Amino acid sequence: MPVGPDDALAVLRQDPATTGIFTDFDGTLAEIVDDPSAATPVPGATDVLGALARHHAVVAVISGRPVSFLARHLPSSVLAVGLYGLEVRRAGRVEVEPEAERWRAVVDDAARTCEAEGRAGLTVEPKGLSLTLHFRQHPELADEVASLARRVGARTGLVVGAARRSVELHPPVAADKGTALHGLAEGLGAACFLGDDRGDLTAFRALDELAAEGTRTIRVAVASDEAPAELLAAADLTVAGPSAAVDLLRTLLPTGS
Ligand SMILES: O=P(O)(O)OC[C@H]1O[C@H](O[C@H]2O[C@H](CO)[C@@H](O)[C@H](O)[C@H]2O)[C@H](O)[C@@H](O)[C@@H]1O
Numbered sequence: 001m002p003v004g005p006d007d008a009l010a011v012l013r014q015d016p017a018t019t020g021i022f023t024d025f026d027g028t029l030a031e032i033v034d035d036p037s038a039a040t041p042v043p044g045a046t047d048v049l050g051a052l053a054r055h056h057a058v059v060a061v062i063s064g065r066p067v068s069f070l071a072r073h074l075p076s077s078v079l080a081v082g083l084y085g086l087e088v089r090r091a092g093r094v095e096v097e098p099e100a101e102r103w104r105a106v107v108d109d110a111a112r113t114c115e116a117e118g119r120a121g122l123t124v125e126p127k128g129l130s131l132t133l134h135f136r137q138h139p140e141l142a143d144e145v146a147s148l149a150r151r152v153g154a155r156t157g158l159v160v161g162a163a164r165r166s167v168e169l170h171p172p173v174a175a176d177k178g179t180a181l182h183g184l185a186e187g188l189g190a191a192c193f194l195g196d197d198r199g200d201l202t203a204f205r206a207l208d209e210l211a212a213e214g215t216r217t218i219r220v221a222v223a224s225d226e227a228p229a230e231l232l233a234a235a236d237l238t239v240a241g242p243s244a245a246v247d248l249l250r251t252l253l254p255t256g257s
Helices: 004-013 045-057 065-071 104-116 139-156 175-183 198-212 229-234 242-250
Strands: 020-025 056-063 080-081 087-090 093-096 123-126 130-135 158-165 166-170 190-193 216-221 237-239
Touching: 004 190, 004 216, 020 045, 020 175, 020 242, 045 056, 045 242, 056 093, 056 130, 056 139, 056 175, 065 080, 065 087, 080 175, 104 130, 104 139, 130 139, 139 158, 139 166, 139 216, 175 198, 190 198, 198 216, 198 229, 216 229, 216 242, 237 242
Parallel strands: 020 056, 020 190, 056 080, 190 216, 216 237
Antiparallel strands: 080 087, 087 093, 123 130, 130 166, 158 166
16 A cells, blocks of 8 residues: 655654654755755754754754855754765864865866856855856856866866756765765664755765665655656655745654653
């Protein structure tokens, strides 16, 4: 018999002390906005994450953003995993994937090249160990930005990935949202991940691996007209947007908290 949303989420409520809550940031906790620096969690997001962190084994935001950005928006009790797993803020300290560190100068150089060679309208977001090339406000630049990213990637060794109305360049290091989630959730009784974009698929796949190891898992997709079909197809549940994602998270709080 098919289970409804409430039944699916019940596995996340049974034992908070052995349950991990993992979520993406942009498009999941924050509405998508034109200016990347203006993104902010929707009302209630920060409070619910802080409340969940009081009861659950681990609550983490796993994002393409740097932890310096996430830290400004999240309570310190919430683990911030930045740059698709290259950075973690734990107990106020930032740990960086050692293999990625030597790419910092390469990323700086790539950001300068993109600023110099990109057409007016391209927004370059340097993030330390990776960078994002945004064309949300100029969709006509999409192909040109993709080709600039491929060119810079080929010259520098950085790996190109697509994101919502943007292209990203990452160090060729074996880290992504999936490896981050797997490392944090291993051994837990239950875990979920909420995400909206293709970069979140690795986290869904990590949940598949954890499920094979015995963890009860839930994948939540945040729908939008930019959501990849593969993400929606892989989800156990779909919510309409960030406010609905926060409503879902609120239902995971123990009664009376
Ligand atoms: O993993 P996430 O937390 O989803 O972060 C992914 C990227 O999100 C940001 O870009 C996206 O959101 C912007 C603000 O709404 C929007 O303008 C842009 O079009 C989206 O691609 C962020 O700027 C990137 O650094 C993150 O990697």
